[in-house]
Amino acid sequence: MSVGAHPTPQPGTEEYQPVFVGKALEQLGEILTRYPTRQAALLPALWLVQQARGWISDRNMAEVAEVLGLTPAYVKGVVTFYTMYHQHPVGRHFVQVCTTSPCNICGAEAVVKAFLDATGAKELGATSPDGKWTVIEVECLGACGFATPVLINDDFIESVTPDKVSDLVRKYK
Ligand code: FES
DSSP, rough: OOOOOOOOTTTTOOOOOOOOSSSHHHHHHHHTOOOOOOOGGHHHHHHHHHHHHSSOOOHHHHHHHHHHTHHHHHHHHHHOTTTTSSSSOOOOOOEEOOOOOHHTTHHHHHHHHHHHHHHHHOOOOOOOSSSSSEEEEOOOOOOOGGGGGGTTEEEESSSHHHHHHHHEEHHHH
């Protein structure tokens, strides 16, 4: 092999490309100036990773732990607590439907089913074959008087009923 040539990596053995280089490192530095400790910047640091990679792998968590001086287990505990952090690749549009009791009584399950059908995702947590949609159920979104509330990416939409779902999905195509 000539000097400088790179062998094709085997699946699962690809060299890890750090997130916190260049612009992302600058952004992290700026974020850190706004927090009293490095640990306090954990949530925005994880956002930077998700913006860069689309989801947060175990290796990403280890990198965040390293740059913030935390343990990987601590970072994983935070990532797994919040549904907005993706632990696997998801569709371009991430749909979160509240199915906690007050919304459930008002028909949230039918809203979930309508999203699974209209997007082609078919199953909760799965991604549609076109890679555009992932639908999950979440706990109370804080809009119990406006069942059923839905988050599509960063858009908060209240009073969603099954008959409104097709139009919503079309809007995001
Ligand atoms: S129970 Fe659905 S928003 Fe609170």
